[in-house]
Amino acid sequence: MRDQARPLPTFEFVAPDSLTDALKLLQEGGERARLIAGGTDMMLQLKNHTVQPEIVIDLGKILELSGVELNNDVLHIGATTTLNEIKNSPEIQQKAPLLLDVIDKFGSHMLRNRATVGGNLCHASPAADLAPALLALDVSVRLQGVADERLVPLSEFFVSPGKTAKQPDEILTKIEIPCRDGRSGYLKLGRRKGFNVSIVAVAAFGVITKEKVDDIRVALCAVAPTPIRCRKAEESLIGNPLTEEFIDNAAQIVMQEVKQITDDREKSDIRRASPSYHRASSPFRVEMSRRLTRKVLTTMSIEPGAEK
């Protein structure tokens, strides 16, 4: 065999066909085990030797982890459902069209054929593409351990880059989206479609009437160590009409929140302040977070069906 450019570390490979078996393997493997699904993130980590597991557990053969279901107005998306499967699901098209906008701007068709929703969340990149929309949709994730299962709000799931609330012996089995009628918006700033790490992305979902905003959630990624919700901006909008004045104000608040985070990080450690500084400087991200928020909210202020 010829030399590979970047040889993978030595590991065992197992592909259990049930969740029970996978959990057992994961418990036995402990720190030495890693999960793989679509592999679009994990394979890079393996190639870069940033992870060096002794056992790789493939979730691809576990049927119960894949697929979209609608139960009592809650959308259940299995963790290993690929982005193209989500995009092609009639339930998603009808109940969570915001996700279609997001997936359209996610990587290439080929990556979307492999990348899974669970992988995107568990990888916990600060720029995780699905995160802002899923935060805006108030998603919870189901975490299964050998003995217990728990439901964690996505807003409490991300801990730091690469770290989540998931324990090493747990598997993220599905995400749950509570379906509500409302308006949504999404904008992503990147360099090019196809292979496109977010410089800033903003998603929002709101229940909005002519008179006022009843409820709204605004979330961003690539501006902090984890994807974030801007609760202060949300609070400034709730109960008020979605007019230019309140939109501008909310966008300012988002910018202040983001600026605070980048300032704090730069004070604490210059090198770690912006691991992706080569893509965009902090001041640029801060300003773009304001502009994108403004645009997203403005789109949402137009009544569906109304003339632009």
Place this chain on the structure above:
Amino acid sequence: MKFTLNGNAVDIDVPPNLTLLNFLRDTLEITSPKVGCDEGECGTCTVLLNGEPVNSCLVLAAQVENQEITTLEGLEKNGNLDIVQQTFLDHYGSQCGFCTPGMILASKSLLDRNPTPTEEDIKEALEGNICRCTGYQQIIESVLKAAELRAR
């Protein structure tokens, strides 16, 4: 491990820590998928997994157990090129040739799911395949022509 390669059943030992790309090229001597960026950006390692294009550099060989893999080698039938291969030839869709296997496979799978793509559809389907000669216009023309010929 058993899987199907270009329509043929294969039963072979596969190392656990090998990419599908290296497995195809180095073990099975299927060399149409190329090693490019090796991280899922360039698309020159494209193969079809159950008919859909994937970056074989990001798939473990062991993950394709019981699945169907198609490479460019599998498109020719009884000595005849696939229509997409032929239109790439006729319309200069290939220049240096390095991206060509990936381009053709991604195009064929597009036409299988959408027989009448627009130029935009083609651009979207091929957004993960980079042509280092930048011959995109000829590639798009080749795919449009293939769609036309397949409809006949």
